[in-house]
Amino acid sequence: MNSILIIEDETVTRMMYKNFVQEIAPQYKVYEAENALKGICLCFDKRPQLILLDMIMPEHSGKLIIDIFEESIKHKIISYKPKIIVISAIETVEELTELSQRITVSSVMPKPLPFDTLAEILKIHLQL
């Protein structure tokens, strides 16, 4: 089952993304997680093709997801490799560069994300 996972703590933002995604890619099932802990569990359970990841969340940041996948891929212990699109309010160029260099991060998008940009990104990564 093709799916997309949205990891975002802000309810309204998450609802918005879910709406957009369902419009742009109706053939994909959309899963949601309001925190990184649930997010990582859903990643392994549902194996989504694409993950929209917020970085700044209370208690556990998006870094958790990226660290786990990076370690797993580096040590060849995972049978699946997701594409992660970070959607976050990035403050500095260093942050941006560092994130872009992580193995599993395919794109880094600013917040707030315009619908058109999300549509483009999804089309590219899912080859719609």
Next chain:
Amino acid sequence: MNKQSIRFLIVEDDEMIRLIHKDFLRDLYPESEIIEAENGAQGICHYFESQPNIILLDMMMPIMGGETFLDILEEGHHCNILKNNPKIIVVTAIKDVKELMSIGKRFAVEAVISKPLVQNQLKSLLEDWIP
């Protein structure tokens, strides 16, 4: 779980300690599968990929520690995503009693043992769980 089908996961950053724990387990359950992880991040991946029955978990590790490992499993259990009921034995060099007690209350933690781990401690615990 039984002696032939048991699967262990050792999550420990110190290579030396990993070696000793693996040897202990191999000794007690020669037919078991023993998976190793150097930190919590690898541990979580192995957990979801292999569903080990019993986990030996260190707390302080680089990249991701035992605390976060436990957080993830707890959330997974809360959301009914976990596919099995693991038993966790925390093996730690933490000395603070309050901290140890709070670790003992975490989801799936059956025992908290101070380093160095002695094989007999493992043996008593495991004998209760594995017929």
Next chain:
Amino acid sequence: MKSTIPQNDDFIDVPVFEFEKALKRVHQKKDLLKRVLDIFVNSLSERINAIKTELNNENWQSLESLAHSTKGSSWTIGAQQLGDISYAMEKAAYNKDIRLYNDLFLIFQDSVQRFLEVEKKMND
């Protein structure tokens, strides 16, 4: 926490290397103990270098982790003295007491030499 300067004497009564205990712990498997000792001995210089670097940066979190991990490994291998000194270092790092950590680190390095001497004798 003592406010006086720690001395080598504070740890002099603590055994440097309890070989028999360590051997008993691995159920008399000399090969296993040797392998494990090799890993530990080889890790010592890296640990010392890492501590030196983090002392320069005054990175308390790392200094605490390094001491904590050395404590665990040392106690596991039967290097009681090293473990005890590391434990004191861990507490010093927790309290951000740079003087104390530095002093303990010097004692730690001396203790490492002692351990290596004892360990070498075991091998001969």
